[in-house]
Amino acid sequence: MPPRNDPLPAAPFALDPRPRLRHDESRPTARGLAALGLARAIEWSSVRRILVVRLDNLGDVILTGPALRALKDHLPHVHLTLLASPGGAPAAALLPWVDDLVPCRALWQDLGRLGFDPARERQLVAGLRRGAYDLALVLTSFSQTPHPAALACALAGIPARIGASRERGRALTVALPHLDDDLHQCERNLQLVERLGVPVADRRLEIRLPRAAWSAAGARLAAHGVSGDYLVWNPFASCDARTYDPLRHALAARALAEYADLRVVVCGSARDRDRARELAPLLGPRGLDLVGETDLLEFAALLAGARLVLTNNTAALHLADALAVPQLVTYAGTDRDSQWRPRASPHRLLRRATACAPCYRFACPTAHECLALAPAEVLAAGLSLLAETAPRA
Missing domain, CATH: 3.40.50.2000 (Glycogen Phosphorylase B;)
Known part of the structure; x- marks a missing residue:
């Protein structure tokens, strides 16, 4: 006899009897x-x-x-x-x-x-x-x-x-x-x-930033002499399998900054502070290491003001999407594009097609072929996106 599926307790508030769920x-x-x-x-x-x-x-x-x-x-x-x-x-x-x-x-x-x-x-x-x-x-x-x-x-x-x-x-x-x-x-x-009868008038991703977050981000940038356009680089992800090689990422970030005359604002969580310090010298004088120094609200405000976001498939992708900021994503084969990709922000997704994708692993058991991207490839995609999203006169 199949198990019953009756609720554990029944709902005390009224359910419309047309129809009644047995x-x-x-x-x-x-x-x-x-x-x-x-x-x-x-x-x-x-x-x-x-x-x-x-x-x-x-x-x-x-x-x-x-x-x-x-x-x-x-x-x-x-x-x-x-x-x-x-x-x-x-x-x-x-x-x-x-x-x-x-x-x-x-x-x-x-x-x-x-x-x-x-x-x-x-x-x-x-x-x-x-x-x-x-x-x-x-x-x-x-x-x-x-x-x-x-x-x-x-x-x-x-x-x-x-x-x-x-x-x-x-x-x-x-x-x-x-x-x-x-x-x-x-x-x-x-x-x-x-499916529960709740109408959806707007399907866009949205976040709302308090005024204090904008003020904090502006003050921090001013304190470090950042007054013009900048790109936000988010070099790490929550798991190694979704993280593009940080050395290559740093070289691509520096090249993008030099070609497009941008500062590089490096952001991330406190747990990545030591790793970020090892990369900071590779960025030269254009780099500003803020890894572990901002809370989420200030980080989102920094993203909102960026000319370009360079990130792995991580929370920065979704924040930038909600803010409609152009983003260049090194997108590992761990996940399907359709499940997590940006839906509104101008973007490029960079990765190699591999037979193992999507693997949904936290650590890659092979040589990370899905992210075997040369820095020059990242640079070219970034310059193309910058040209596409350049403000019109």
């Missing part, structure tokens, strides 16, 4: 979804507090912005809380649709390094219970399951738990059909809320 319909097919009229099944006027779960890296949280904006536009009365990993949580400061932030290092996201601690898990569930949420919306990438997060929400008594899933299970009260793996991750979030 237990065995909690994971309908795409065709069945339309027939059931799920878009009308949730009585949104009864929802006051929503928990949005996105437990991943900084860039992944930035990509939730359009979906959060759509929720707020459609439901201005709703209080949105974001449950985010410590790495992704700082992005909430750039997303004005987030009313509250709950940082969480989740066991199921970091099982290899985070040992099992029942007291910590009970604390998580208790914290979610105190939030008194009416609904939890679990956002995931193409490769993730929503069920562990949904189970934590169920144990916390959150009555409605929604996500897109390949698997059967009781943790989700509504399991939407899994979307195509090729879909852009930002679009994945948008289509999930659309």
